[in-house]
Amino acid sequence: MKTVLVTGGVGYIGSHTSVALIESGYDIVIVDDLSNTRLDLLEGIKKITGKDPKFYEGDLKDEKLVAKIFNENQIDAIIHFAASKAVGESVTEPLKYYKNNFLSLVNLLEQAVSASIPLVFSSSCTVYGTPDLLPVTEQTPVKPAQSPYGNTKQVGEEIIVDTIAANPNFKAISLRYFNPIGAHESSHIGELPLGVPNNLVPYLLQVAAGERECLSVFGDDYNTPDGTCIRDYIHVVDLAEAHVVAVKRMLDGLSKEPYEVFNLGTGQGNSVLELIKVFEEVNGLKLNYKIVDRRAGDVEQIYADTTFANEELGWKSRFELPDMLRSAWNWQKNLSKLG
Incomplete structure (x- = not known):
């Protein structure tokens, strides 16, 4: 049985990937500083899998x-999630992002290289900046980042490429995800930000639960059908399963290059207002929201071409937007009951 180190494994994507790894027969070791999550999610992993990682x-x-x-x-593979990840916060606290995201990656790589342990890097569609053409493919040019967070993902990938160039026995895959939302069907794990949420869906959920008064929609004057930003929302469970496939690919020696990159999304873009409407429809709720000024660092619209991941990894997203938003609300209701 192979053992995977999951950094940030008590976080949102990390906890779902931990579950997917255990269910696929891997042993896991989790490291997390709990800076943006709680041990409740570790308990959730145990409840779902019956394992105590x-x-x-x-x-x-x-x-x-x-x-x-x-x-x-005895670590056989690494999935590296641990990083500061809020676009807005990175604009106001850039040094926090550079220090945290780079030092943690370099420390991990030093260990991984010395033992030729393959690594899956949690990257992001933010590396594409504001793309000239949509949808974006893995060959879409990487443009200047719109935020320090996006820059840490760009440079993180460059650090990995440079490391592989000097150490040809080392392998890595960068998974560039679009916008993960939703929660595990059990409602034992989901997105659990500490403090004021920086991302759309967790803030929306807290407004729906009566914990916050109003959701701010940042700008309605973008060049999109309804004026609000467009994103490619992907269910976190679909995302988790792609990480398991990526680990297996490297452990089985199926990588075609020492460094590979895959886009992970649904291939469909939805605007902020569309997402709000679908949330209201599937959950029978009305949300209190208002239009405010644009937010620094936001890209107008971006969505993926997932052909390469579909064909090369044999992975495809399964869940639609209503599934994502239904599971997210079920998680929030469970969270409210738990206090």
Whole structure:
């Protein structure tokens, strides 16, 4: 049985991927500093899988901790989620993002390279900046990032490419995801941001639950059909399953290049107002929202061409937007009951 190190494995995408890995027969080791999540999600992983994964609470900027994890475990592959990830916050706190996202990656790579342990890197569609053509493919030019967060993903990929160039036995896959939303069907895990949510859906959920007064829609004067930003929303469970496929690809020696990149999305764009409307329809609710000024760092519209991932990985998203928003609301209701 192979063992996968999941950094940020108690976070939103990390917890769902941890479940998918266990259900696919992997052992996992989780490290998380709990800076933007709670141990409730670790309990959720246990409830869903019946397994109690080994867990380290700590910061990957700590070289000694990283070395300790690798010394104490036989790690066969790494999935690296641990990073600061809010576009808006990165604009106001850029140094936090550069310090956290780069140091943690470099510390991990030092260990991975020395033992030729393959790595799946949690990248983002933000690396494309504002694309000239839609949908974006893996060959779409990487343009100047719209935010420090997006820049950390661009440079993170460059760090990996440079590392592979100097260490040809090392392999990695970058998964560029679009906008993950939704929750596990059990409602035991889902998105659990601490403090004020930076992302659309968790904020929307808190407004729907009466925990916040009003949802702000940032701008309605974009060059889109209804004036609001367009994104490619993907169910987090679909995303998690793609990480399992990527790990297996490298462990089975099926990579066609030492470094590969795949877009993960549905291939369909939905505007913010469309998302709100679908949420209201599938859950029988009315949301209190208002249009406000544009937000720094936001890209007008972006959605994926997922042909390469579909054909090369044999992976395809299964869930539609109503499924995503129904599962997200079920998670929020469960969260409200738990307090």
